[in-house]
Amino acid sequence: MSFIILACITGFLVLVTLLPFWKHDAWWVRGMDFPRLQLLVVGLLVLGASIIFLELNDKGSWLILGLVFGCIILHFSWILPYTKVFPSEVKTARNNGEDNLIKIITANVLMTNHNAHKLLDNVSKYNPDVLVTLESDKWWEEKLSVLEEEYKYTMKCPLDNKYGMHVYSKLPLKDTSIQFLVESDIPSMHAIVILRSGIKARVHFLHPAPPSPTENESSSERDAELMVVGKSVADEEGPIIVTGDLNDVAWSATTRLFRKVSGLLDPRIGRGMYNTFHADYWFARWPLDHIFHSEHFTVNHIERLPHIGSDHYPMYVELMYDKADGADQEGLEADEDDLEWAEEKMDEHTVEESDVHEPGK
Incomplete structure (x- = not known):
């Protein structure tokens, strides 16, 4: 049962992660541009649950882990520039009057x-x-x-x-x-x-x-x-x-x-x-x-x-x-x-x- 639930959640996560790569301008596609931080958090929760509840000697479990990890990496790569660990694009001002x-x-x-x-x-x-x-x-x-x-x-x-x-x-x-x-x-x-x-x-x-x-x-x-x-x-x-x-x-x-x-x-x-x-x-x-x-x-x-x-x-x-x-x-x-x-x-x-x-x- 845990495998089925996590597989369904993973499938949904993969869908909403990849959907914005489609250049279609429908609201339900472009709307998925917005919650990347929230989807990153969901991905981390699913990854943790998968490690706890899945049989890690099963190939299907590793497929779920791989897909979830891939989604996490994609979302993280989009929001990383908007964190303090990323180099600033604009310099901090010096005193110029x-x-x-x-x-x-x-x-x-x-x-x-x-x-x-x-x-x-x-x-x-x-x-x-x-x-x-x-x-x-x-x-x-x-x-x-x-x-x-x-x-x-x-x-x-x-x-x-x-x-x-x-x-x-x-x-x-x-x-x-x-x-x-x-x-x-x-x-x-x-x-x-x-x-x-x-x-x-x-x-x-x-x-x-x-x-x-x-x-x-x-x-x-x-x-x-x-x-x-x-x-x-x-x-x-x-x-x-x-x-x-x-x-x-x-x-x-x-x-x-x-x-x-x-x-x-x-x-x-x-x-x-x-x-x-x-x-x-x-x-x-x-x-x-x-x-x-x-x-x-x-x-x-x-x-x-x-x-x-x-x-x-x-x-x-x-x-x-x-x-x-x-x-x-x-x-x-x-x-x-x-x-x-x-x-x-x-x-x-x-x-x-x-x-x-x-x-x-």
Whole structure:
């Protein structure tokens, strides 16, 4: 009986481990990108149970052990870069002057969450230069209006469909644009932010819809938005920051493809996962809220902030503009297959990189 139970569990584990390698964009395929940490834990539990309950002189038992061990190795290889034992992709900042520092809070507030004071407490404590809110509607806009005396530069797109977005900035925002790149009700924001030193950085704020049975049945809309923005920044020589709730995990094939296409760096690599969703369930968390940047920046600080009543934790990042120190930082490189795959994703929704507003040009 133990053999049958463990064989069935092993079969399921193998299926959900291998399913994401299939490049199909159905939600039930892409959804298996998310719980790699949880599946790693399941694999370790099954491995332990197999050693305890199976007859180790039986070939079938060794087959189960081999398959489970293989699944563990695969899941571990995907999440390893998001642990402190892995080399950091982005350097820790040296002192390059406060004027070259930009501090950002990215917060998916959850539209139905009415604990605005908790977010405002975080803003008061961490004093960011830029606050980005996602899922913010008119109610949230009214509550956050108290910030506008200090945060004079704003971008506002209140919506009641859980895809509203607001940006509040102490630093000047120029050449701003709110676009609906792939879906008519899903906005993105694009601007130039000017650091205190006078350095101009191109910023993109994103919140594409996730693949799920209740929203988009496939990931194609999300993937197309990520790819078209990635392509638009790929040849940019100046500093770039992309942040938001991408509704994709850091280690997925799609996010890796975005990093390859865009050439941007992930400051979490070698530092931690910073799992931001789901804030209410410790056993079902993964990194959905992201920040990527060009090699012009190094990392001064990165932190997941306290619970604000949302299903997401906010993320806080301090980036230091240091072109000289960051010049030798390298991320992932795209090959021809990667570029072709990205083009296919964009073609599904007939979007091109020229559709993306390129602030500063």
